Amino acid sequence: MSWFYIILLIEVFAFLYLRFLYFFLLTLALILYGFSQIRYSLKILPLLLISYVQGVKTEVVTELKDIKKMMQLNDKGRGVECLFSQEGFSPMLSLESENGPNWERLRENYLTFFSYTPSLGKFAFIANQEVKRILALPDNIDSIQISKSTVKIFLSWLFCENHLKLEKKENITFSKVEPEEVRPDDLKFVEQFVNDDVFTKLYESSLEYRKHLAIKGKADPAKKQYAVDVVVDILSKSKYTSIPNFNWKDPFIFSIVMQPMIISPMINISDIAVGVKRHKDLYNKKDYKEFLDYIDYCIMKNHPFVVLERYNKETNTQFYLEIDTCHRASTFDPTILNYAMGPRACLGRVIARIFLEHFFQPIVEDMTKFYPEVNHLYSGRDNDDNMSFQETIYQVTKIFGVIFKEYLRARRENNQIIESKDN
Numbered sequence: 001m002s003w004f005y006i007i008l009l010i011e012v013f014a015f016l017y018l019r020f021l022y023f024f025l026l027t028l029a030l031i032l033y034g035f036s037q038i039r040y041s042l043k044i045l046p047l048l049l050i051s052y053v054q055g056v057k058t059e060v061v062t063e064l065k066d067i068k069k070m071m072q073l074n075d076k077g078r079g080v081e082c083l084f085s086q087e088g089f090s091p092m093l094s095l096e097s098e099n100g101p102n103w104e105r106l107r108e109n110y111l112t113f114f115s116y117t118p119s120l121g122k123f124a125f126i127a128n129q130e131v132k133r134i135l136a137l138p139d140n141i142d143s144i145q146i147s148k149s150t151v152k153i154f155l156s157w158l159f160c161e162n163h164l165k166l167e168k169k170e171n172i173t174f175s176k177v178e179p180e181e182v183r184p185d186d187l188k189f190v191e192q193f194v195n196d197d198v199f200t201k202l203y204e205s206s207l208e209y210r211k212h213l214a215i216k217g218k219a220d221p222a223k224k225q226y227a228v229d230v231v232v233d234i235l236s237k238s239k240y241t242s243i244p245n246f247n248w249k250d251p252f253i254f255s256i257v258m259q260p261m262i263i264s265p266m267i268n269i270s271d272i273a274v275g276v277k278r279h280k281d282l283y284n285k286k287d288y289k290e291f292l293d294y295i296d297y298c299i300m301k302n303h304p305f306v307v308l309e310r311y312n313k314e315t316n317t318q319f320y321l322e323i324d325t326c327h328r329a330s331t332f333d334p335t336i337l338n339y340a341m342g343p344r345a346c347l348g349r350v351i352a353r354i355f356l357e358h359f360f361q362p363i364v365e366d367m368t369k370f371y372p373e374v375n376h377l378y379s380g381r382d383n384d385d386n387m388s389f390q391e392t393i394y395q396v397t398k399i400f401g402v403i404f405k406e407y408l409r410a411r412r413e414n415n416q417i418i419e420s421k422d423n
């Protein structure tokens with residue numbers, strides 16, 4: 001039984017048998033407990049409230065057949081992604097968070113760009129080289145190092161063929177990827193623009209996005225802009241300028257690199273790293289034979305995605321899938337929960353899995369220097385082990401602010417409908 005029910009029982013008992021003071025104190029404890037939980041429960045309750053004020057029906061799905069059906073929808077509605085993540089990712093547009101024509105345009109640009117990127121074998125090689133490098137350093141591997149290595153790997157991969165002619169891959173197949181050598185000379189182009197100092201600043205920039213996305217405080221717009229400026233500068237001087245109709249100053253173009261390949265990985269990988277360490281006993285005890293099955297478990301437990309959402313316009317229904325409750329069900333499929341499925345499924349699943357395998361496997365073999373929880377800030381889950389009261393207050397205020405704005409928006413729209421009917 002959860003603490004919530006225990007406190008509720010004591011409360012009823014106090015109400016019936018004890019004096020008013022006890023009742024008052026217990027009520028206070030209950031309210032404080034509720035506040036402390038909202039922080040990591042930015043999921044179903046506030047979302048149901050949002051849908052309610054919007055006048056939208058809601059369905060929380062738990063059965064695999066309903067999950068599969070819901071995943072066929074390509075609209076996410078006005079939920080977490082639209083009301084919180086879009087703003088959190090600004091000044092970038094987020095392919096993951098947009099709907100309708102914006103989403104279609106970003107998706108098309110992402111797929112076009114991806115067809116010009118180097119082979120995934122090179123990505124595997126670069127990830128492996130970087131992890132060997134940091135394991136050989138005298139320092140421990142903390143959250144900062146993980147984010148810096150992540151962005152370094154992505155940038156090294158994106159530009160490692162800059163000296164070669166731009167070529168479009170027509171048929172991208174994702175069979176087993178073998179590491180393919182990248183020579184130190186191949187990295188000379190990108191190394192003109194980045195060094196350890198720049199990686200540190202890129203990491204600091206990602207922290208601001210992370211803070212904003214996890215609703216844990218006001219982000220510094222200048223720091224957020226820094227990452228965009230650095231990467232757009234490299235892209236504008238690279239061979240990717242020759243991709244037809246690609247202007248790297250256009251948010252619909254730069255965002256398809258910035259969000260999924262630069263900012264989100266810095267956030268996601270360091271969160272997953274905490275899970276990899278937390279659940280290491282499962283791997284050591286050989287509960288998982290395949291390394292990636294173990295990683296799937298860690299992602300499910302510790303990746304910042306807490307809720308998946310879809311909207312059916314025809315029935316005016318918002319669907320929610322709560323990952324935390326589903327992974328306890330016997331029917332769960334970790335790959336569906338971790339990367340979603342259908343038209344809005346993760347477009348970087350293959351590349352993410354290559355990263356996770358080649359980066360984490362050498363680390364898991366020897367975790368003596370692995371401290372991903374150190375300096376880990378602003379997680380969307382409880383990966384930061386940090387329960388600041390100030391952050392909780394900020395989160396609660398922000399969430400209720402959004403609910404109120406949605407209420408006003410829905411009322412305005414209703415009035416407009418009534419007025420247009422009257423005319």
Ligand code: HEM
Nearest residue numbers: 095096260268308309338339340344345346347348351352
């Ligand atoms: C371990 C790392 C990653 C995990 C666990 C992950 C997971 C996910 C999930 C669950 C979604 C769908 C969200 C939803 O249904 O609401 C998603 C969307 C997406 N992911 Fe990933 N992702 C990862 C890394 C990546 C990487 C490295 C890339 C790109 C290189 C990427 C590109 C995308 C894109 C573009 C979407 C948006 C798809 C759309 O809305 O149409 N992801 N990801």
